[in-house]
Amino acid sequence: MTKTRVDAPWPTLLGLLRGHRLPLCMALLLAALAAVLELVPYVWLCRSVTLLAEGAAAFAFYRLAGWIALALAGKYLLYTLAYYLSHDAAYRILMQTRQLLARRLAWAPLEWLQRHGSGALKKLLMQDVERLEQFIAHHLVEMAAALAAPLLVAAVLLAIDWRLALAALATLPLAIAFQAIAMRGMERRMAEYQEAVGDLNDASVEYLRSMPVMKAFRQDARSFARMRDALARYHALIRGVTRRVVPGWSVFMVLLNANIVFLLPLGLWLLQRQRIDLAQLLLALVLGGGMLKPLFKLMRFQAQIREILDGVARMQPLLAMREPAAVPRVAIGEASLRFDGVCFGYAGAPVLRELSLTVPAGRMTALVGPSGAGKSTLAALLGGLIVPERGSIAVGGVPLAQIGEAQRAGLIAVATQEAFLFRGSLLDNLRLGCPDADESRVRAALRIAQAEAFVDALPEGWHAPVGERGARLSGGERQRIAIARALLADTPILVLDEATAFADSRTERRFYRALREGCPDKTLLVIAHRLYTVRDAAQILVLESGRLVDAGDHAALLQRCRPYREQWRAQEQDDGWAIRAAANPSMEETADA
Numbered sequence: 001m002t003k004t005r006v007d008a009p010w011p012t013l014l015g016l017l018r019g020h021r022l023p024l025c026m027a028l029l030l031a032a033l034a035a036v037l038e039l040v041p042y043v044w045l046c047r048s049v050t051l052l053a054e055g056a057a058a059f060a061f062y063r064l065a066g067w068i069a070l071a072l073a074g075k076y077l078l079y080t081l082a083y084y085l086s087h088d089a090a091y092r093i094l095m096q097t098r099q100l101l102a103r104r105l106a107w108a109p110l111e112w113l114q115r116h117g118s119g120a121l122k123k124l125l126m127q128d129v130e131r132l133e134q135f136i137a138h139h140l141v142e143m144a145a146a147l148a149a150p151l152l153v154a155a156v157l158l159a160i161d162w163r164l165a166l167a168a169l170a171t172l173p174l175a176i177a178f179q180a181i182a183m184r185g186m187e188r189r190m191a192e193y194q195e196a197v198g199d200l201n202d203a204s205v206e207y208l209r210s211m212p213v214m215k216a217f218r219q220d221a222r223s224f225a226r227m228r229d230a231l232a233r234y235h236a237l238i239r240g241v242t243r244r245v246v247p248g249w250s251v252f253m254v255l256l257n258a259n260i261v262f263l264l265p266l267g268l269w270l271l272q273r274q275r276i277d278l279a280q281l282l283l284a285l286v287l288g289g290g291m292l293k294p295l296f297k298l299m300r301f302q303a304q305i306r307e308i309l310d311g312v313a314r315m316q317p318l319l320a321m322r323e324p325a326a327v328p329r330v331a332i333g334e335a336s337l338r339f340d341g342v343c344f345g346y347a348g349a350p351v352l353r354e355l356s357l358t359v360p361a362g363r364m365t366a367l368v369g370p371s372g373a374g375k376s377t378l379a380a381l382l383g384g385l386i387v388p389e390r391g392s393i394a395v396g397g398v399p400l401a402q403i404g405e406a407q408r409a410g411l412i413a414v415a416t417q418e419a420f421l422f423r424g425s426l427l428d429n430l431r432l433g434c435p436d437a438d439e440s441r442v443r444a445a446l447r448i449a450q451a452e453a454f455v456d457a458l459p460e461g462w463h464a465p466v467g468e469r470g471a472r473l474s475g476g477e478r479q480r481i482a483i484a485r486a487l488l489a490d491t492p493i494l495v496l497d498e499a500t501a502f503a504d505s506r507t508e509r510r511f512y513r514a515l516r517e518g519c520p521d522k523t524l525l526v527i528a529h530r531l532y533t534v535r536d537a538a539q540i541l542v543l544e545s546g547r548l549v550d551a552g553d554h555a556a557l558l559q560r561c562r563p564y565r566e567q568w569r570a571q572e573q574d575d576g577w578a579i580r581a582a583a584n585p586s587m588e589e590t591a592d593a
């Protein structure tokens, strides 16, 4: 996903916590109190020295033990409450954030969704949102505790003698300076590291997915270059980061623990001068010596918080999405299509070049051409999945850009080779574009799509569940259901992009015949690889390298258009039987028998 930093991610992150500030502040307060209680045993340890010197009775020691036990119990209780509150808030925030993102996704234009891809959006909704839990439930609480203890100790030392407080903090600026030097340039390295992790993830998924195929072809892991390269890059980066960070990190750790070097001589000097007593000296050494340790945690969180913020930055473009203004419906005359100088390319590589063509209303137009010519790209433009870089597409004379998504969906239905079905029943899938289609309409659509027989043969008929992405159906069956769904949407324009590619030639021919008879007024734009299926089209458009090279009917093109003639002849040779059968229906009947 592109990293469009709309704003700094911190305010966005804090914005997500809005509405949960009270429980979160309570959690922070409880954690800070718990961290303070952690110091009680040390305070009593020092106090015991005074008691010993005073020759206190045994009861005083029992009482001391009692206080320590109470402090431990209190600490346990406070941390439990703090973590309960922070986790409760975290999971509520996670749910709300996912709901919010899902709503924004529904507002996102089709073209935006297509550009970002389902993998990246899934990562956003699942992984990036999940990471917020770490920050809200753990980091916030632990940061409050890690800051509260040193602050309190500094205040205690200040109360004993300001010089002790100064000595206890003396190594902190040095430690921070070393850490800052060690972390110089890490921003860039961390970005590279994140990229390498992303690559490795993608490569691993691809590797695992392709494992059965690789096994079938007796390929071993060494042959999977992408995975190997991603692993090598990841390890090289880790080695580089480790070499860079470890020395600075070690110095940082040592310095945070090194304030005893200043505290001890200063404390002894103050004791000698009777500015403090022995118990105070012990208190300063015991509390002051370890006071900076909790700051390790803050440093450790640094990298994790950066990852969380990167995730928030990825959410920002979606969070910033506004509900699209209702586009007024425009009056569309006839259901014709017109492309005028349309240019489009993927990542700068041009696919459609100055493409101009017309698809007349109420007729069948076929789009043919070699693989890679840009036929599916043209269908994707009509489906609104991509938008032209230049030029315009018009429906009935009205530019597509002026037609709202909802109206366009009611005008143009696109059925593609990758027939996507949702988990649910066949009927749910069929009625997607027309929820109140009655049974007779569903049956008519199934009949045209040549799906009636196989649906009727299912034990549950059209109430049969189809599984995720239509897992329980064959490729051809899925395609036929997708065609029936597109027919039920009852749009005046239907685009079929290799939508019958999995069908055998006989089923394909029956389908086109039924389609012409069942929907005589529909404007059909059919992208077909097998030319014999579209030879009767009113118009055939021949596309090559994103340009229209000719347009006409089959007979005219066969005569004057060399690319068309060559493709036809090649298929005639390959599928000689099928084409002859198409030309001679009596052969089909013989074959049927």
Ligand code: ADP
Binding pocket: 346, 347, 351, 369, 370, 371, 372, 373, 374, 375, 376, 377, 378
């Ligand atoms: P056709 O349908 O005629 O076979 P396409 O429209 O699918 O052709 O593809 C045209 C060109 O665009 C091809 O070179 C293909 O590799 C490229 N292409 C198609 N889809 C994408 C995509 N999502 N990203 C990058 N390139 C693509």
